[in-house]
Amino acid sequence: MKIQKENNQQKNHSSIIFSYLFLCVSISVYSVFLYVSPEKSINALSASKNIFISIIPILVFVIFLMGISNLLLKPKKVSKYLGKNSGVKGWLLSAIFGILSHGPIYVWYPLLKDLNNQGMRTGLVAVFLYNRAIKIPLVPIMVFYFGIYFVGILCLYMIVASLCQGKIIDILEEHRSLKQRTKKI
C-alpha cells in the first residue's frame, strides 16, 4: 500500500514536470512562429483565446463533476459500477456517459484519471473517450451532409469499435499486470 502511494506520488511529480515542460515547448513554438510571421501568429493566438473562452463553462462543469464524484463516489462504489466485476453494466455506463459528455476531449482527462485511481477499469476509460466521438447535438448536421443511413450505421459501428477497443486495452492491461506479478515472484 505504502509502495503504491509512493509510486503514485512519483508519477504525479513527473507528470507535473512534464506538463510545465510541454507548456514551455508550446510557448517556444509560438514565439518562433511569432518571429517568422507575426500577423498569422496573432490570428492563431486569437483563435486559441476564443477556444479557451468557449470551453470555460465546460471546465467549470467538469470541476463541479469532479467535486461531486469525490464527494459521492467512493472507490468501493466506483469499482462496483465501473471496476473489474462491473460486467455489461460497466460497458453500457461508460458508453452512455461518453456519448452524453460535452466539450473538448482533454477537459475530461482529469476526471477520468480520478475515476481510474478510484477503481475504474482502464478499458472503460477508453470506451468513454471513444464514445465522445458520437455527438448527439451534431447529428442533424451530419445527417444534412451524409444522410440518415450513413449516420445511423456510423454511430452503430463506432459504439462497436469503442467496445472492441476497451476490451483490447483491458486484455493488454491484464497481460501487463500478470507479467509484473511474475517478475516480482
Add this chain to the structure above:
Amino acid sequence: MVEKKKNILCKTNIAFSFYKASKSFTSALPVLIGVILLIGLFKVYLPSRVISSIFTGELLRDTLFGSMIGSISAGNPITSYIIGGELLKEGVSLFAVTAFITAWVTVGVLQLPAEASILGKRFALIRNFLSFVFSIVVALAVVITLQVIT
C-alpha cells in the same frame, strides 16, 4: 449538538472534495493551455483548403490519408463534416471521407501530450493507435454496409 457536528462534518467533506477536484484540475492546466495554443496555430497554418488538396483519387491511399489527416486535425467536429461534405462533392471516395471524419473525432495527435501526461503514456499511445486502426476499419465497414443495404 450531534446534528451540528454532522453539519460541520458534511460541510468539511464538501469543501475537501471540491478542493481536491480543483487541485487535480490545476495540475492538468499547463498541458491543457499548451494544447489550446497548438490548436490555435494549427487552425491558422493549416486551413481546410490545404486539407482538401491532399486527396488524389486512389481508394486505399485516400482512405489512409483520410485517417492520417483526421488524426492530426483538431477542432470542432462540425468542421470535419463540412470538409467531408466538400470532399465528397469534389469526388473523393466515401471510404476516405468516413475515415477522415472518424479519425478527426477519435484520434488526437495534438492532444496526445495532455492525454499521456494525465492518463499515462502507455494508455495514450495504445488508445490513439487503436483509434487510428479502427477509423479505417469503421470506414470500410460503414461504406460496405451502406452499399449492401441501399
